[in-house]
Amino acid sequence: MTDRYHHGDLPNALRSAAVDVITEQGLGHFSLREVARRAGVSHTAPAHHFGDVQGLLTSLATQGFDTLYDVTTAAIAGETDPAERLTVMGQAYVSLATEYPAHCQVMFRTDVVDPDDADLSIAGMRAYGVLHGVVAELIASEGLDADPDVASELCWATVQGLVVLGPKLELIEARTGRPPSTTSDRVRRLTDLMLDGIRHSSASDA
Amino acid sequence: MTDRYHHGDLPNALRSAAVDVITEQGLGHFSLREVARRAGVSHTAPAHHFGDVQGLLTSLATQGFDTLYDVTTAAIAGETDPAERLTVMGQAYVSLATEYPAHCQVMFRTDVVDPDDADLSIAGMRAYGVLHGVVAELIASEGLDADPDVASELCWATVQGLVVLGPKLELIEARTGRPPSTTSDRVRRLTDLMLDGIRHSSASDA
DNA sequence: GTGACAACTTGTCACTGTCAAGACCACTCG
DNA sequence: CGAGTGGTCTTGACAGTGACAAGTTGTCAC
Structure with a gap:
C-alpha cells in the first residue's frame, strides 16, 4: 500500500482513521493531519474526497x-x-x-x-x-x-x-x-x- | 481600560468574550486568541486565570x-x-x-x-x-x-x-x-x- | 502515443495553543 | 519612602494546524 501511488480505498481509510482519532482523543482534539498521517497519505489528500x-x-x-x-x-x-x-x-x-x-x-x-x-x-x-x-x-x-x-x-x-x-x-x-x-x-x-x-x-x- | 495595565475584571471579561465567540461561531471553532483579542489583552493573559x-x-x-x-x-x-x-x-x-x-x-x-x-x-x-x-x-x-x-x-x-x-x-x-x-x-x-x-x-x- | 481527468504530493501561509522569560503594578513592611 | 514580593500581564518563540495553489503521478479512452 505504501509503495503504490494510489491508495485504493482512501475514503474509507480516512473515515476509519478519523474514528480512531476521535475515539482516543475526543472530538475537541480532532486533527485532520493526524488522520492523514494514520492513513499514510499527505495532509491535503483528504481534501479531494471530503473537501474540508x-x-x-x-x-x-x-x-x-x-x-x-x-x-x-x-x-x-x-x-x-x-x-x-x-x-x-x-x-x-x-x-x-x-x-x-x-x-x-x-x-x-x-x-x-x-x-x-x-x-x-x-x-x-x-x-x-x-x-x-x-x-x-x-x-x-x-x-x-x-x-x-x-x-x-x-x-x-x-x-x-x-x-x-x-x-x-x-x-x-x-x-x-x-x-x-x-x-x-x-x-x-x-x-x-x-x-x-x-x-x-x-x-x-x- | 486599555490605558491601564491591569484589566480590573479580566476573568469575567474573558468568560463573556468566550460566550460570544462560542455563540457566534460554535464550540468547534472556538479560539482562545480570539477571546483574548475581544477582551483586549494579549493571547497568553487567560493562562494566568484559567491555565489552559x-x-x-x-x-x-x-x-x-x-x-x-x-x-x-x-x-x-x-x-x-x-x-x-x-x-x-x-x-x-x-x-x-x-x-x-x-x-x-x-x-x-x-x-x-x-x-x-x-x-x-x-x-x-x-x-x-x-x-x-x-x-x-x-x-x-x-x-x-x-x-x-x-x-x-x-x-x-x-x-x-x-x-x-x-x-x-x-x-x-x-x-x-x-x-x-x-x-x-x-x-x-x-x-x-x-x-x-x-x-x-x-x-x-x- | 496523447490528452483528459482523478488522485495524490509539495510548498506555503496565516493562525493556533503553549512555554518561558520579561515587564508592569500594587501592596506590605521596615 | 524604598525595597521586596507576588500577582498580573506582555513579548518572543515554537511546533502544530487547516486551507490554498501549484505540481506530480497514474489510469483510461481514443
Missing part, C-alpha cells in the same frame, strides 16, 4: 445515523412483542455511546457538521423512522390513545438524553450510594416508565 | 450549571402545583438552548471540559438536585408508587435530549407537514406524557 474538515465529519455523522439504523433494526428483528421491541431498540440506541463513541460525538454537532447535507438528512430521517415505527406499532397493537408523534419524541429525547448523560448518571448513582446499573437496566427502567405513560396517556389526539 | 483552554471552558460549564440552577429555581418559585412545577422546570431547562447556547454547548463536553473539576461537580449536583426535588415532591404529594430516582432520570434524560434534538425535531415537524410547535408546547406535551407514566407506574420500589 466539515466534509469528513459530516460523512462520519452520516455513517453514525446509518449505524444507528442498522443496530436498532437488528435489535427489533429478534422480537415480536411491541413493548419489548421498544425496550431493545432503546438499548441498541444507547449502546452506540459505548460501541461507537466517535460517531456519537459527531452526529448532532451542528457546529462542525453540515446540517443541510443531503445524505446526512436522509440517514437521520431513516434512523428516526425505525423509532417512530416501533412506537406507532406499539400504540396500534394495544389500541392506545397516545399520539405516536408525541410518544416518539419522548422516546427519542430520552434515549438521546441517556447518550449524553450516561457518565453523569453513573456518578450520581455512586454519590448517592445506589447500586451501579448497567446501561441496559437503566434503559429498561426508563422505557418501562415511558410505556406506563403511553399506555395511560391523558392527552387526546387533537 | 480546558480551564476556561470548564469555568464556562460550571457557569452553565449555575445558570441552570438559577432558571429552574426561578421557574418553580412561581408555582405551587407539583405537576405544573415539573413542566415549568422542564421548560426552563430546555430554554437554556436558546437563551444560553454557548453554555449549553459546553456543559457535557467531557472531551474539552475537565469532568473531575470540583466546582463543576458541585454545580452539576446542585442543578440536578432541583430536578430531583421537584420530582420527589410530586410523587410524595400525590402519594405515588414511582421511584423518585428513576423518574428523575427519565425527566433529566428527556429535557437534555430535547436540548440536543431541538432543531432536528423542528425539521421533522416541517417534513411531516405538522404545524410548528413552540419549545414550551413541546416540553409540556412530553412532561404530560411523563406525568402519565409516573402516575401509573407499574414498577415496585424494589
Whole structure:
C-alpha cells in the first residue's frame, strides 16, 4: 500500500482513521493531519474526497445515523412483542455511546457538521423512522390513545438524553450510594416508565 | 481600560468574550486568541486565570450549571402545583438552548471540559438536585408508587435530549407537514406524557 | 502515443495553543 | 519612602494546524 501511488480505498481509510482519532482523543482534539498521517497519505489528500474538515465529519455523522439504523433494526428483528421491541431498540440506541463513541460525538454537532447535507438528512430521517415505527406499532397493537408523534419524541429525547448523560448518571448513582446499573437496566427502567405513560396517556389526539 | 495595565475584571471579561465567540461561531471553532483579542489583552493573559483552554471552558460549564440552577429555581418559585412545577422546570431547562447556547454547548463536553473539576461537580449536583426535588415532591404529594430516582432520570434524560434534538425535531415537524410547535408546547406535551407514566407506574420500589 | 481527468504530493501561509522569560503594578513592611 | 514580593500581564518563540495553489503521478479512452 505504501509503495503504490494510489491508495485504493482512501475514503474509507480516512473515515476509519478519523474514528480512531476521535475515539482516543475526543472530538475537541480532532486533527485532520493526524488522520492523514494514520492513513499514510499527505495532509491535503483528504481534501479531494471530503473537501474540508466539515466534509469528513459530516460523512462520519452520516455513517453514525446509518449505524444507528442498522443496530436498532437488528435489535427489533429478534422480537415480536411491541413493548419489548421498544425496550431493545432503546438499548441498541444507547449502546452506540459505548460501541461507537466517535460517531456519537459527531452526529448532532451542528457546529462542525453540515446540517443541510443531503445524505446526512436522509440517514437521520431513516434512523428516526425505525423509532417512530416501533412506537406507532406499539400504540396500534394495544389500541392506545397516545399520539405516536408525541410518544416518539419522548422516546427519542430520552434515549438521546441517556447518550449524553450516561457518565453523569453513573456518578450520581455512586454519590448517592445506589447500586451501579448497567446501561441496559437503566434503559429498561426508563422505557418501562415511558410505556406506563403511553399506555395511560391523558392527552387526546387533537 | 486599555490605558491601564491591569484589566480590573479580566476573568469575567474573558468568560463573556468566550460566550460570544462560542455563540457566534460554535464550540468547534472556538479560539482562545480570539477571546483574548475581544477582551483586549494579549493571547497568553487567560493562562494566568484559567491555565489552559480546558480551564476556561470548564469555568464556562460550571457557569452553565449555575445558570441552570438559577432558571429552574426561578421557574418553580412561581408555582405551587407539583405537576405544573415539573413542566415549568422542564421548560426552563430546555430554554437554556436558546437563551444560553454557548453554555449549553459546553456543559457535557467531557472531551474539552475537565469532568473531575470540583466546582463543576458541585454545580452539576446542585442543578440536578432541583430536578430531583421537584420530582420527589410530586410523587410524595400525590402519594405515588414511582421511584423518585428513576423518574428523575427519565425527566433529566428527556429535557437534555430535547436540548440536543431541538432543531432536528423542528425539521421533522416541517417534513411531516405538522404545524410548528413552540419549545414550551413541546416540553409540556412530553412532561404530560411523563406525568402519565409516573402516575401509573407499574414498577415496585424494589 | 496523447490528452483528459482523478488522485495524490509539495510548498506555503496565516493562525493556533503553549512555554518561558520579561515587564508592569500594587501592596506590605521596615 | 524604598525595597521586596507576588500577582498580573506582555513579548518572543515554537511546533502544530487547516486551507490554498501549484505540481506530480497514474489510469483510461481514443
